[in-house]
Amino acid sequence: MTVHHTRMLILGSGPAGLSAAIYAARAGMNPIVVQGIQPGGQLTTTTDVENYPGFADVIQGPWLMEQMQAQAEHVGTRMVWDTVTGVDLTRRPFRLNGDGGDVYEGDVLVIATGAQAKWLGIDSEEAMKGKGVSACATCDGFFYRGKKVAVIGGGNTAVEEALYLTNHSPDVTLIHRRDSLRAERILQERLHAHPGITVLWNREVAGFVDGGGTAGLVGLDLRDTTTGETSRLATDGAFVAIGHHPATELFRGHVDLDDDGYIPVQPGTTRTSVPGVFACGDVADKVYRQAVTAAGTGCMAALDAERFLAAAEHESDREAMREPLREKENAEASW
Incomplete structure (x- = not known):
C-alpha cells in the first residue's frame, strides 16, 4: 500500500x-x-x-x-x-x-x-448518441436551427428543454409516456401556450431510426402505452430529458x-x-x-x-x- x-x-x-x-x-x-x-x-x-x-x-x-x-x-x-x-x-x-x-x-x-x-436504455440509443440523440438541449440545440426536434420526458427538465429549443426550432414535439406532466404548473402553462410545441401523450420511444450513412437520426419509433399501437415520428434530433x-x-x-x-x-x-x-x-x-x-x-x-x-x-x-x-x-x- x-x-x-x-x-x-x-x-x-x-x-x-x-x-x-x-x-x-x-x-x-x-x-x-x-x-x-x-x-x-x-x-x-x-x-x-x-x-x-x-x-x-x-x-x-x-x-x-x-x-x-x-x-x-x-x-x-x-x-x-x-x-x-x-x-x-x-x-x-x-x-x-x-x-x-x-x-x-x-x-x-x-x-x-x-x-x-439518465438514458432510456434501449438498444438503438447508444449507437445514435451524437448522431441526432443528445441529453442536453442547451449544449446541442444550436445544431438544429430550423429543423424538427423531439424531447422525451415529462418533468421540469423536459419542459424547460422543449421551451428552450423553440429558440432554434419551429417544430418541437414533447413525448411523454403518461397522460399528465410532472413539471411545475407554471412551466406546463408556458408549454401549452407555445404554438411551436406539440405534446404526444401516452407514448414511449421504442427505437431511434438511423437514416444510414451520414444522415444520422431521421425518426423515432413510438409505442402507445395504452393501446400498444406503434407509429413513427419523423425528426432530425431527439433530446432525452429524464433527469x-x-x-x-x-x-x-x-x-x-x-x-x-x-x-x-x-x-x-x-x-x-x-x-x-x-x-x-x-x-x-x-x-x-x-x-x-x-x-x-x-x-x-x-x-x-x-x-x-x-x-x-x-x-x-x-x-x-x-x-x-x-x-x-x-x-x-x-x-
Whole structure:
C-alpha cells in the first residue's frame, strides 16, 4: 500500500476538477487529481462543442479535456488514474481508498465527480448518441436551427428543454409516456401556450431510426402505452430529458446530500457540510450543468480551499505561540 499526501486532493477530472487543479497548482498546493472511471468527464463523450468561450470554430470535447489536463499538469498537478472505493472524512487529512490499495490523503478535498444523464436504455440509443440523440438541449440545440426536434420526458427538465429549443426550432414535439406532466404548473402553462410545441401523450420511444450513412437520426419509433399501437415520428434530433444521476453515492453518510443526491453548498461558495471539503461542477449543480459553469465553480473551489487552509494554518500558528505562555503560566502557578 502506498500513501499519497497532498495539500489539495481533487476527485474528478472534468472541467470542474481540472480547473480547480490549475488554480491550486498555480498557488503552490501541489494538487493530486484522482481521475476516476471516466477521465475527462462527460465532455470526453461529446463530439462538437460550440459554446465554450475562446474558440471561434467548433471544437471536439475530448480534445478540450486533453488541453485542460495538459495545462493542469504543466503547472504542477499530479494526475492519478484510480477508482476510489471508500472515504474517511471524519478527520484531516481526509482519506480516499483506491481500488488498487493505494490511499490518497488531502488536507482539503474537492469533490468534482459530476453527474450523468439518465438514458432510456434501449438498444438503438447508444449507437445514435451524437448522431441526432443528445441529453442536453442547451449544449446541442444550436445544431438544429430550423429543423424538427423531439424531447422525451415529462418533468421540469423536459419542459424547460422543449421551451428552450423553440429558440432554434419551429417544430418541437414533447413525448411523454403518461397522460399528465410532472413539471411545475407554471412551466406546463408556458408549454401549452407555445404554438411551436406539440405534446404526444401516452407514448414511449421504442427505437431511434438511423437514416444510414451520414444522415444520422431521421425518426423515432413510438409505442402507445395504452393501446400498444406503434407509429413513427419523423425528426432530425431527439433530446432525452429524464433527469441526471449525481455521482455522490461514495459520499452518502459522509457529507450532506439533498433529496436528489446532489451535494448542497453554502450560497456563493463551494463549501459543503464538512469543513475542508468542497464541491464543484455538476455534482453540486442541478440547474446549469454546463462545462463553462463547471469550470467556474472549479476555480471557486480552489480559492475556497486555499483560504480555508490559510485560515487553519494561521490558527495553528497562533495556537503554537500560545503554548509557551501556557507553560510559563502553569510553571508560575506552581511556585
